[in-house]
Amino acid sequence: MILLDIRNLTLEIESNGVLVKALDKVSLSICEKEIRALVGESGSGKSLIVRAISGSLPPQWIITADRLTWRGQNLLKMSKSERQKIMRRDIAVIFQDPQAALDPSVKLGAQFRESIPNEFINSRWWWQQRAEQNRIAWAQLTRVGIKDVKKCLNSYVHELPDDVCQKFMIAMALVSQPTLLIADDPTRGMETSTKRQIMSLCKNLNRHSDLSILFVSHDLLAISSIAHTITVLYSGQTVEDGPFDSVRRKPFHPYSKALLDSAPSFRPELQPKSPLTALKGTIPTLQHLPIGCRLGPRCPRAQKECVNTPVPRTIHKRQYRCHFPLHIDADENLDGKYEGIDV
Amino acid sequence: MANKLYNDEQYPSPWGATWREFKQSHIALTGFIILNVFILLGILGPLMTPYEPYAQNFQSILLSPSWENNGTIAHVLGTDAVGRDMLSRILYGIQVTFGASVLLVLGAMVIGVTLGTLAGMNKGVRSSVLNHILDVLMAIPTLLIAIIIVAILGVGLSNAMLAIGLALIPRFVHATRDVVRTEMNKNYIATARLDGASHWHIFYFNILPNLIEHIIVQATLALSIAILDISALGFLNLGAQTLLPELGVMVREGLSTAYIAPWNVLFPGMCIFLLVLSVNIVGDSLRSAIRNRLTH
Amino acid sequence: MLGTLGRYFNLFFITLFILVGLSFVLAFFFPGDPVFNLTGMSLEELPTSAYTKALADERWFVAFWYYVQSLLDGSWGISTITGLDLFAEISTLLPATIELTAYATIVALLVGIPLGFWCGLKHHRKTDYAFMSISMLMSSFPIFWLSLLLILVVSLQLGWLPMSGRLSLLYDIPHYSGFILLDIYVSDHPYRQEALMDALRHMILPTLSVAFLATAVFLRTTRRAVVDVLEQDYIAAAQTRGIPFWKIFLRHIMRNALLAVLPLLAVQVSTLVTNVMIVETITEWPGIGDWLIQAIYERDYSAIRIGMLVVSTVVVFVTLLIECLSKLFDPTQEQFS
Numbered sequence: 001m002i003l004l005d006i007r008n009l010t011l012e013i014e015s016n017g018v019l020v021k022a023l024d025k026v027s028l029s030i031c032e033k034e035i036r037a038l039v040g041e042s043g044s045g046k047s048l049i050v051r052a053i054s055g056s057l058p059p060q061w062i063i064t065a066d067r068l069t070w071r072g073q074n075l076l077k078m079s080k081s082e083r084q085k086i087m088r089r090d091i092a093v094i095f096q097d098p099q100a101a102l103d104p105s106v107k108l109g110a111q112f113r114e115s116i117p118n119e120f121i122n123s124r125w126w127w128q129q130r131a132e133q134n135r136i137a138w139a140q141l142t143r144v145g146i147k148d149v150k151k152c153l154n155s156y157v158h159e160l161p162d163d164v165c166q167k168f169m170i171a172m173a174l175v176s177q178p179t180l181l182i183a184d185d186p187t188r189g190m191e192t193s194t195k196r197q198i199m200s201l202c203k204n205l206n207r208h209s210d211l212s213i214l215f216v217s218h219d220l221l222a223i224s225s226i227a228h229t230i231t232v233l234y235s236g237q238t239v240e241d242g243p244f245d246s247v248r249r250k251p252f253h254p255y256s257k258a259l260l261d262s263a264p265s266f267r268p269e270l271q272p273k274s275p276l277t278a279l280k281g282t283i284p285t286l287q288h289l290p291i292g293c294r295l296g297p298r299c300p301r302a303q304k305e306c307v308n309t310p311v312p313r314t315i316h317k318r319q320y321r322c323h324f325p326l327h328i329d330a331d332e333n334l335d336g337k338y339e340g341i342d343v
Numbered sequence: 344m345a346n347k348l349y350n351d352e353q354y355p356s357p358w359g360a361t362w363r364e365f366k367q368s369h370i371a372l373t374g375f376i377i378l379n380v381f382i383l384l385g386i387l388g389p390l391m392t393p394y395e396p397y398a399q400n401f402q403s404i405l406l407s408p409s410w411e412n413n414g415t416i417a418h419v420l421g422t423d424a425v426g427r428d429m430l431s432r433i434l435y436g437i438q439v440t441f442g443a444s445v446l447l448v449l450g451a452m453v454i455g456v457t458l459g460t461l462a463g464m465n466k467g468v469r470s471s472v473l474n475h476i477l478d479v480l481m482a483i484p485t486l487l488i489a490i491i492i493v494a495i496l497g498v499g500l501s502n503a504m505l506a507i508g509l510a511l512i513p514r515f516v517h518a519t520r521d522v523v524r525t526e527m528n529k530n531y532i533a534t535a536r537l538d539g540a541s542h543w544h545i546f547y548f549n550i551l552p553n554l555i556e557h558i559i560v561q562a563t564l565a566l567s568i569a570i571l572d573i574s575a576l577g578f579l580n581l582g583a584q585t586l587l588p589e590l591g592v593m594v595r596e597g598l599s600t601a602y603i604a605p606w607n608v609l610f611p612g613m614c615i616f617l618l619v620l621s622v623n624i625v626g627d628s629l630r631s632a633i634r635n636r637l638t639h
Numbered sequence: 640m641l642g643t644l645g646r647y648f649n650l651f652f653i654t655l656f657i658l659v660g661l662s663f664v665l666a667f668f669f670p671g672d673p674v675f676n677l678t679g680m681s682l683e684e685l686p687t688s689a690y691t692k693a694l695a696d697e698r699w700f701v702a703f704w705y706y707v708q709s710l711l712d713g714s715w716g717i718s719t720i721t722g723l724d725l726f727a728e729i730s731t732l733l734p735a736t737i738e739l740t741a742y743a744t745i746v747a748l749l750v751g752i753p754l755g756f757w758c759g760l761k762h763h764r765k766t767d768y769a770f771m772s773i774s775m776l777m778s779s780f781p782i783f784w785l786s787l788l789l790i791l792v793v794s795l796q797l798g799w800l801p802m803s804g805r806l807s808l809l810y811d812i813p814h815y816s817g818f819i820l821l822d823i824y825v826s827d828h829p830y831r832q833e834a835l836m837d838a839l840r841h842m843i844l845p846t847l848s849v850a851f852l853a854t855a856v857f858l859r860t861t862r863r864a865v866v867d868v869l870e871q872d873y874i875a876a877a878q879t880r881g882i883p884f885w886k887i888f889l890r891h892i893m894r895n896a897l898l899a900v901l902p903l904l905a906v907q908v909s910t911l912v913t914n915v916m917i918v919e920t921i922t923e924w925p926g927i928g929d930w931l932i933q934a935i936y937e938r939d940y941s942a943i944r945i946g947m948l949v950v951s952t953v954v955v956f957v958t959l960l961i962e963c964l965s966k967l968f969d970p971t972q973e974q975f976s
Contacts, residue, residue: 054879081883088881100872103891104971105898114890115880156970172880370772479654481906482958483951484913486928490935494943495668571781575917578783579932594784601791608791612784620779627775 003180003212004030004053004091007067011048011236013286014060020286023048023236024294027312027319030180030214035206037223037244038216039259040233043283046216047096049233050184054093055083088117092173096185098165102157108168109153112137117176140171144201163194170201174211181205182214187222195219199226220263224248232256235283235294242318252318252325255279255295293322301326357556357636364632371632374624381618385441388434393417396435396588400426408606423593423607424600433614435588439500440577441618443589444569447504448511452562455515456554460546462516463523474520481513485572486579493581500573500589503582507572511565518561522554556633563626567619574615590615640967647963654955659710662948663703669940677706679717679725679941710948720939728942729927729949734817735805736926737953740915742842743849750850751857752900758858759865759896760888770858777855782914786848786921793844801841803923810834845922849914856907857900864899868892901965905958912954 011023023045030036040046051057052068055075068075070086078086087093095101103111113133120136123129134153141149144167157165166186173181183202187195203226205211217223223230223244230247232240232255240253248266251257258279260266281298290296292307299306301324310321355363365371384391394400406422407413408429420429462474489506496502526532526549535545576582577591585592590611597607666676674682674694685691690705709715715725758767794802805819806812812834815822819842823834868874869892877887916928923929927946934942 051875056875056878084881084883086881087879091879093876093879095872095876097872101876103873103877103895105895105969106890107970114882114886158971475650475653476657479657479955482909482955484909484916484954486913486916487931487947487950490931490943491665491947493935494938494940495665495670567779572913574781575783575913578781579917579920581932581935591781591783594787598787601787602795605791608784608787612781612788615781615784616779619781620776623775623779 001032001071002029003032003071004028004214005067005069006049006053006065009049009052009063009065009068011045011052011057012062012064015286019062020289021236022286023052025309026233026236026238027241028214028231028238030212032179032212033206033210035202035213035215035226035228037227037230038214038233039218039220039223039230041218041283043235044233045236046218046233047184048236050093050182050214050216053182054087054091089176090178091180091182092176092178093182093184094166094169094173094186096188098162098169098186099157101169102165104157106156107153108155108157108160109134109137112140112153112168112172112175115172115175120175136175137171140175141168144168144171144174145197146171163190163197166190166194166198167201170198174205174209178211180212180214182216184216185218187217187219195222202226220260221265224266232259235289237294238312238319238321239295240318240320240322242320246316246318250327252320252327253322254299254301254324254326257326360636361556361629361632364635365628368628368631370624371628374621374628377617378621378625381437381441381621384434385438388438392428392431392434393419394428394431396427396432397586398427398431400428402426407604420610421604421606423596423604429606429610432588432593433590433610436590436593436611437614437618439583439587440570440573440590440615443500443504443583444566444573447508447573448562448565448569450504451508451511451565452515452558454508455512456519456558458512459516459519460523460550460554463520464527464542464546477513477516480509481517483510485510485568486575489572489576489581498581498584500577500583500587503573503576506576507569510572511569514565515558515561518557519554522557523550526550526553560626560630560633563622563629567622567626570615570619570622643963643966647959647966651956651959654959655952658948658951658955659707660703662944663706665944665947666940669943670938671940675719676940676944677716679719679722715945716941718934718939719941720934720937725942725945728930729945731814731817732925732927732930733949733953735819735924736912736915736919736928738818738820739842739845739849739919739924739926740911742846743853743915744911746846746850747853747857751854752861752897754854755858755861755900756865756893756896758862759869760892762862762866762869767862771862774855774858777851778859780852782848782852782917783921785851786845786918789844789848790922800844801837802844803921805838805841805925806834807837807841810837845918845924848918848922849911852914853907853911856910857904860903861896861900864896864903865892867899868895871895898965898969901968902962905961905965908958908961909954912950916950 006026006028008025008027009023010021010025012019013022014020026045026049028036028038028049038046038049048057052063053075057063063076065076070090073082073086075083075086102108113130116133116136121129121132123132137153138149141152146152146164146167152160152164152168160168170181170186181202187198190198199222202213202215206213206226213226215223215227227244229242230240230244231238232247232253234255240247240251240256247256248260251260258277261277264270264276279298279300284290284294284297292309293299293302296302296306303324305323308323310323312319312321365375400422403415403418403422404424404426406415406418406426408421409416409419411421418428418430420433422428423432458477462477485507488510489503492502492506492509496505532545532549535549540548573582574589574591574594577589578595580595583589583592585596593611594608594615597604597611601608663677666673669676672681674680674685677694678685682691682695685694688705690702690709693699693702693705713726715729717724718728754770758770761767790802793799801807810823810828810830810833812819812822812826812828815825819838820835823831823838826834828834874887874891877891878884912928915926916931918924919926919928920932927950931943931946931950933939934946
């Protein structure tokens, strides 16, 4: 069953008096028990998608979508309190900088108690409630692998190392027993060993608690160990979408290929000391977005047609937006006869 | 070539960017224009005055402003108790009050930035002693410092300037020290140092460009305080003396006839108010322009 | 926490020592005889004591030691002009100043901080711009001019409120604490109620003049702090956890914004006291500011010496107290100590 369904999400931001489409017709969906990776360079709008889902965008930004639904309920149309309820119970978000995402002046214990839904507390008197809340906190924190729980609950954010804070964030996110966890680049800037801990924690949660995860990152290597499906984002446009292994083996979109090529560990055939390939230029700024396919000016396969925005095309659970895809003969694809790809 | 694809936009200099943010706001521009008018009046005012500011005219005592029934166009803003022309005195007063404030702020700025840089670039006991003494100095009210200076040196505009200057120095030291401290901890300073740059070189080429903006903002703040304090001391008879057409002094002199000729209190005070307001607007807009530039 | 307290105690006593030293040294810088400036009397008039002897022999370091002792004793010397005992003088003057400052601060805090929160929450909307512009206008008023205008309009023109002083001469309230409202309350004056009303009416103008400027500053400071907190990641994070906004406001925004405002209030203390002193001279409020300025007109150096010491001690104490409190309340500040 599809939990979160986003179809043609467009976000317009006013910049120097002009409306700019920071997100242009982004589509994304997450099914139950799925780990979906959302990949893109920094500045491609990953965090904006997360904020659009969680509803914490500034009110002056214009957000439109054909569909932005949670279990079939339209998130854009519902009232503030209904949306808060969904965010409180069903969707949980963890952020890339745990130190900044926790209040520096409140002890972590108090912040944890605050995010326990009231329904979980059955006691009548506040001291009993408090004890119950503490029990839940202990259980959760132990579950995510924090060793000194007591110290953690009695500390302020700045007194703890980054990885403990991130685990704490995860525990806090999970306390409401959500169905979907949105992880916004949770391993950025972490050491490899801590990174691995966080990744395996996510993986275990998915396996044992049937948690769906939207994993936002630019770290392909980390994603490759957990993701089932992948969505590639470039400059506010979704360029490709599909099962991870299939995309990895045969990317359709030139950008996906460039992205995969930039990670040497995905290319066993790569000879030592051979140059790494990369696309020329940099991701365009919001003020200078190209028309049509936004990769156009940098794309090695670009042709005249690329000034028109390509429509999404689907084959075999995979979706891409490109006029001249790789690994597919365009004509065959249009005829719908293409079956040569292994999915 | 391809690298220039998106970067062909001319990136403005920090000052250009700040100015671009600054002029977005109409209020900021209005304040800026008014402040420039005041600067012009301060410089050229004495050339434009219809009368000598000291010229007493017993034929026309306590004349109302020209728009009142018994006012004359010869004295646009009326006259005071000894028949001196209000407009001429105010134009001179702008020169005295504003000029003195600018001078004392510049003086305090030079000393404060020097001390602050020393405190920021040095570490250990020397800078910590300096800091504590400065913190104490900063807590003592300006008026108190002025009273002490006046008690030692006697009254006068220059003594008042000295007192206010002394009270303003710690602000500059604080601001400079904080900026220098944070900049000194950044990696580019370490790079410069590894390249063998001297202290002076680091200060001049690396820190000063980052510092100058903060100092200007601080200077606008200090300027508004200086104008208020100079005129307050003049008003309390602790600063400029009766003969000098200082705006605060003029308010005090107008006080004796305030009931029959309220304009003698109203106009000089209004002038101080507008002066401070324009400085405040420019300072505040500058601060938000810099903030916007940094966040965008 | 004890460490922070200890450090601030230390800092206060070192500062106090510097100020006492300064007041001693100033007696030599002021015109006239240092002994006269220190005690208000000439050597011949002084009672014979070890202090007098040290002064007479010009053994200044010993004299300084006795000077500190005499300060602690409460024998602060006499005024060179009036011949009154300075300790008694100041103990009636200082409460009046503190009273005025306190009321003005309370009014300014009660108006400025809630308005600042409101503007911060509504930032970049019309109400915010309106209040920002108004507070900009308010903070540009020269205090003496504002006070004069208020007196001219409210007292002279409209006759609503008394022009100057602290209490009408009709009421003779015995001195008890120096705080007029308290003194009236504990006195057994037959017209206590009327006296209280009269004192309040006298208080309104000076309090409003000082509070007017302070409100503008507090409003701007608070609004900036609130806007800064709202931009923080943890507010957005709390929102994504589905916590209702009023809870976020109470638990996170208010707390962090107030913590940011508190140290900035410490900087305002000296400005506030300067303003109070100026308003005192205009409204003839019998406080230490008015008294000090009279002293400078009359060249009463003994009084200036002690007045400067007392006022700066009080100001430094309050400033350090606020800084210390903000250090104690703000857990993030500890790491920088």
